Amino acid sequence: MQPAEKLRHTLTQAIAKHASDVYFFPKFQGYEIVCHTVTGIEKMGELSCEQAEQLIAYVKYEANMSISERRRPQLGALHVRVDKVQVHLRLSTVGDFQDRESMVIRIIYALAEVSHAVRQNKQWPAIRGLTNSAGLVVLSGPMGSGKTTTIYQLAHERQTDSVVLSIEDPVEIEEPDFLQLQVNELAGMTYDALLKLALRHRPDVFIIGEIRDEQTARVAIKAALSGHLVLSTVHAQSALGVVGRLTQLGIAKNDLEQAIAGVCYQRLLPGRQQPVTIYDWLTREELFSEASPFFNGQQKKTQMTRRWHDALRVAVDDGSVAPEVAQRYQAG
Template identity: 25%
Template sequence: MNYAIVEQDFKLLDESTLRQIALENQMSYLDLHENMELEKYLNILPLSLIEQYQILCFKEDEESVSIASFKPLEEEVLEKIQNLHRLKIIKIHLCVFTLFQFFLEKVKFLIKFQNYLDRLELHLSKDENQDEILLEQFLELILSYACFLKASDIHLEPLENKALIRYRIDGNLAKILDFDLRSFQALLTHIKIVALLNVAEQRQAQDGSFSKILLEQKYDFRISIMPLLYGQGVVFRILKQDEQQFKLDQLLIAKDRLLRLKTYIKAPYGLVLFCGPTGSGKSTFMHAILNEIDRDKKIITLEDPIEYKLQHAQQILLNSKADFDFHKALRAVLRQDPDVIMVGEIRDEESLDIVLKASLSGHLVLSTLHTNSALEAVYRMKHMGAKEYLIAYSLNLIIAQRLLRKLCECKEASFETFCFQNQTIKGMFYKPKGCAKCMYSGYKGRLMVAEFLFLDQNIKSMIENNSSYEGILQYALKNGFVGLGFDALEKAKCGLISIEELKKTSI
């Protein structure tokens, strides 16, 4: 079949146009929103044909073979498929490319994974030396598929009789597949070699890292290996090297809070503190703020490891093995004449004391602390030994945040009544539905919800005079403070998050 529309244009066509093309050419349109069991049909087409012509088989019976594609197929392609299944009817189904791509990549991954396992098993059964090239290709397949799915972490977990591969996607762990322990052990050894770790060490935890170019993009991988009951577990943290930095205007912060935030980060000195659990987006938010700060100012960051590369900042990589630890670096930074200092994390009493004093001596300091709410940070610092007057006059702003899963475009509207933070909420909200774009989870990506405690002179005085938690909170609420939960509620009313995600902020 010859068409005026080139392949690249077919990738842009919507459902209605593809339905019309299918109808005109006696083909069918395939709705990929249906949950398809592709694993049953992986061996119907050879991988070379799948990759060359971007097709996949989604159904086979005694009479026919059903092929999915985002474009009509040429006669030569149809002939190749027909030669493989001479006695069966070949049915071509068109589908939207953005949906089709997810299934195509899944099929290619599953076929390649099984091929690598078969080849690896053959090597191991013959007691041959490990094929490092094969293992490298095997590892790259696992990493590439995770990057395609935009996973943040990869978990390789040994169990009693098998090993699991799981990806963390939008904050949730999803099982990808399992495989035999012998192959897992060979892969584990190769990972240690790539990350320059001790291959013989099995009783101690090890950390390492490496970089790779995958899917035409450079990625950093941080590796943690931990001894477990049935072997050693491996976790990869995926960091996209040249990932576009978020801008403050893209973080869906309410206009009034955004304006105050931009004013506070222009302060010549003081402490801006970011609070929340691990994986709540604190580092990303800090780097977004650093990108907003005047380029004429000298910015120095202390990080372990460096997660985002900033063009206009001096970034210090800590190295405890070389006796260049956090405390030494922090003291040295103060002698480098900085305007702005970013400290990856306040880890102990000594680092807290240095950060507080730096913020009072003419430096704007950004740092993080693990607390559940903004106001809790004040009392956490007190418990770490900080004096009330130092806390009061160093702090400018405390931000507590979480990352919640964002609803996919396939969301469904419904009228809901529910209880949230001792209030009855009624109205039109959205719930997840599920489609190929979001791997049938109903969610795609994550967004930040946050509370901003802007410290005015009255709050500073209350902290210095050791006022109660409830007293400071009541004053803040009367003066425009919006808690984490109610920021999430605003986003739920806009259809950005579900009620299920909203309720996570009140746990």
């Protein structure tokens, strides 16, 4: 099988599984192809060293990456059409200590390809309600839990009467109706610089891909306090943990009380027929009202609310999730 045909065959399999990433890793003998799905890592096949080297060289050529450089890290991008589905590929290659090159392909789906399960979710009206007013809405959850899909769908539903602008590092989902900006530190396109530019474009909705440090946290707070709806993500173990994480990043409680419109935690659970998204969330009033158990510390920051457990019970009752799966995710 020629490299182009092998790439297309591998991507067809990965997209059918709705995989987020495809890995080509050197092993003791030859290469292994695996993909990352909602259920974890799945093996897809094997290649000889010669076949893998030809495939990696082909992909790098198509993406205008240096074919001769096999040791240093390289990043690239490629647009392909696979079985009538237009996908954007983000590429990463690097050589190991034995000069064997590995490659990871991140599959960037169009929003219409990934948002169906979110739109059908019974909790969705409540999550959408978090965006009814200006402020910062932050989603948390582990990598691969669908946070970016959720914030894009929230923004998409506001897009009919709003200008949506995203600042990401890097762009995770393609949406032609949004103005999508990508951080490039070497070109001077930092989060802060892009935010200043973005404010001149006067968008109604900001997407800030991920709050990963103090700088991006302050950018998100600044945009929210300026009267915009800001959608972002952060790594935290619960909805309440989002506030703790932002505090760790140096944001004052006063600013959080003024800026946050709501926080949300989500997981993508293996379903009987398709992955199922489960949400837990807290509104501004629930977070900062003195009468709230979340405000005065009666509830642990890692503890799920009743909404989480109710959603798991409903998913079991309607047959979309097996009881043993729901039990495994009781703690989030």
